[in-house]
Amino acid sequence: MIEIYNTLTKKKEEFKPITPNKVSMYVCGPTVYNFIHIGNARPMIVFDTVRRYFMYKGYEVNYVSNFTDVDDKIIKAAIEEGVDSEEISTRYIAECRKDMADMNILPATRNPQATQEIEGMINMIQILIDKGYAYPVSDGTVYYRTRKFDGYGKLSHKNIEDLEGGHRDIKVTGDLKEDPLDFVLWKPKKEGEPSWPSPWCDGRPGWHIECSVMSKRYLGDTIDIHAGGEDLIFPHHENEIAQSEAANGVPFAHYWMHNAFLNINNKKMSKSLGNFFTVREISEKYDLQVLRFFMLTAHYRNPLNFSAELMESAKAGLDRILTGAERLKDLIEQADETDLSSAEMAGLQESEKFTIQFEKAMDDDFNTADAITAIFDFVKFLNTNTDENSSKAYLTGLHDSLWRLADVLGLILDREEENLDDEIEELIQERQDARKNKDFAKADEIRDKLLAMGIVLEDTREGVKWKRA
Ligand code: AMP
Numbered sequence: 001m002i003e004i005y006n007t008l009t010k011k012k013e014e015f016k017p018i019t020p021n022k023v024s025m026y027v028c029g030p031t032v033y034n035f036i037h038i039g040n041a042r043p044m045i046v047f048d049t050v051r052r053y054f055m056y057k058g059y060e061v062n063y064v065s066n067f068t069d070v071d072d073k074i075i076k077a078a079i080e081e082g083v084d085s086e087e088i089s090t091r092y093i094a095e096c097r098k099d100m101a102d103m104n105i106l107p108a109t110r111n112p113q114a115t116q117e118i119e120g121m122i123n124m125i126q127i128l129i130d131k132g133y134a135y136p137v138s139d140g141t142v143y144y145r146t147r148k149f150d151g152y153g154k155l156s157h158k159n160i161e162d163l164e165g166g167h168r169d170i171k172v173t174g175d176l177k178e179d180p181l182d183f184v185l186w187k188p189k190k191e192g193e194p195s196w197p198s199p200w201c202d203g204r205p206g207w208h209i210e211c212s213v214m215s216k217r218y219l220g221d222t223i224d225i226h227a228g229g230e231d232l233i234f235p236h237h238e239n240e241i242a243q244s245e246a247a248n249g250v251p252f253a254h255y256w257m258h259n260a261f262l263n264i265n266n267k268k269m270s271k272s273l274g275n276f277f278t279v280r281e282i283s284e285k286y287d288l289q290v291l292r293f294f295m296l297t298a299h300y301r302n303p304l305n306f307s308a309e310l311m312e313s314a315k316a317g318l319d320r321i322l323t324g325a326e327r328l329k330d331l332i333e334q335a336d337e338t339d340l341s342s343a344e345m346a347g348l349q350e351s352e353k354f355t356i357q358f359e360k361a362m363d364d365d366f367n368t369a370d371a372i373t374a375i376f377d378f379v380k381f382l383n384t385n386t387d388e389n390s391s392k393a394y395l396t397g398l399h400d401s402l403w404r405l406a407d408v409l410g411l412i413l414d415r416e417e418e419n420l421d422d423e424i425e426e427l428i429q430e431r432q433d434a435r436k437n438k439d440f441a442k443a444d445e446i447r448d449k450l451l452a453m454g455i456v457l458e459d460t461r462e463g464v465k466w467k468r469a
């Protein structure tokens with residue numbers, strides 16, 4: 001039984017899927033105006049691990065995570081560089097995908113982009129207007145009528161009176177909204193900004209409506225899990241609930257999961273304080289497996305401090321696991337195909353306790369810190385309970401269990417092979433580019449090079465596939 005801490009109820013609850021053996025999950029993704037920073041990497045790694053654990057438990061996971069590709073920060077970056085917004089977002093989506101691959105984050109079932117979903121947003125806004133939950137004003141802005149939604153505040157556990165108090169001193173002169181609590185669904189364009197036609201004005205969507213629409217389109221009106229960093233609880237997720245539940249008339253998400261923040265040297269990460277790292281910067285010094293491992297050494301609901309020393313100790317910890325794994329592989333290579341001895345049979349049985357320990361930790365609201373302890377204990381057991389005389393069957397049994405657990409955390413124990421795979425993928429991409437540029441000599445040269453590496457290419461309808469000859 002998997003228990004999840006649900007921000008909505010402030011309790012750990014047993015996970016009960018809407019459809020047996022299936023999980024629908026929406027994770028708010030990054031705004032793409034720059035390289036992602038290591039704070040953004042935390043929800044990516046944490047919720048990828050949640051997804052992997054569901055898969056390990058036999059669930060089919062439909063995992064949707066968006067890219068916010070229309071936003072003030074993107075527009076600002078575009079103006080600074082003198083290019084259009086799309087160039088900025090396209091560039092940083094590509095860079096983000098590269099970082100995610102290097103952190104061994106499984107590709108999402110879908111990564112919708114806000115700018116491709118405008119029609120759905122206009123439709124949902126129209127439904128909200130028709131139902132009396134939203135209203136356009138004279139300049140073309142459409143606002144959500146917050147007070148009309150009964151459950152407003154249920155996720156962030158704020159009541160409307162407190163929110164009102166917080167807004168009391170905000171100047172409302174010149175403001176066209178009915179109530180300071182109302183938030184924007186659609187806003188008119190300003191000169192030089194990307195915009196789309198709508199029944200209200202040429203403009204662009206507010207941030208919150210994007211996620212309500214993309215979640216509905218790809219996962220349905222009610223989903224199992226909605227997730228993101230804790231800064232999103234209010235107002236982003238609170239507003240998403242108000243929009244989706246008012247428009248669809250059913251609960252939006254059964255479980256709300258939020259990761260705590262990553263700090264640097266115990267301070268909030270901030271560019272102006274100079275304590276700010278992109279994932280790409282970290283990759284210059286470390287294999288991003290180390291960053292992934294580091295993130296998982298803490299429970300996702302605890303704040304996590306990042307420092308040079310803590311990264312070094314994560315590296316040392318991961319190395320201990322990798323060294324144990326390497327030793328096991330070497331033993332397997334030279335082991336005899338003898339039968340399992342009775343002592344080995346008992347050893348295999350005993351080793352099951354590490355899987356049980358691991359699952360117990362993960363069942364308890366995805367406690368990856370304790371799950372890592374189970375892996376350390378497993379490696380210690382391997383180091384003392386295997387040697388040159390162990391049979392292949394015994395070693396392989398242990399190998400398979402350890403690899404299965406490491407895979408839940410997204411830790412790659414077969415490092416060289418993975419690196420080789422990356423290199424092959426890169427060469428294939430280079431060959432594709434060469435063909436696109438009609439440089440067939442270069443394309444053939446790359447094909448020959450791959451052939452020499454024992455890689456055979458096949459052009460299929462879904463693109464180029466490769467296999468080892
Ligand atoms: P943004 O691009 O700011 O919308 O953020 C994308 C995701 O990263 C959201 O889920 C944020 O909550 C999360 N996030 C941003 N900064 C941090 C941080 N320092 N620690 C943990 N999560 C963060």
Ligand code: ZN
Nearest residue numbers: 028029211236
């Ligand atoms: Zn969102």
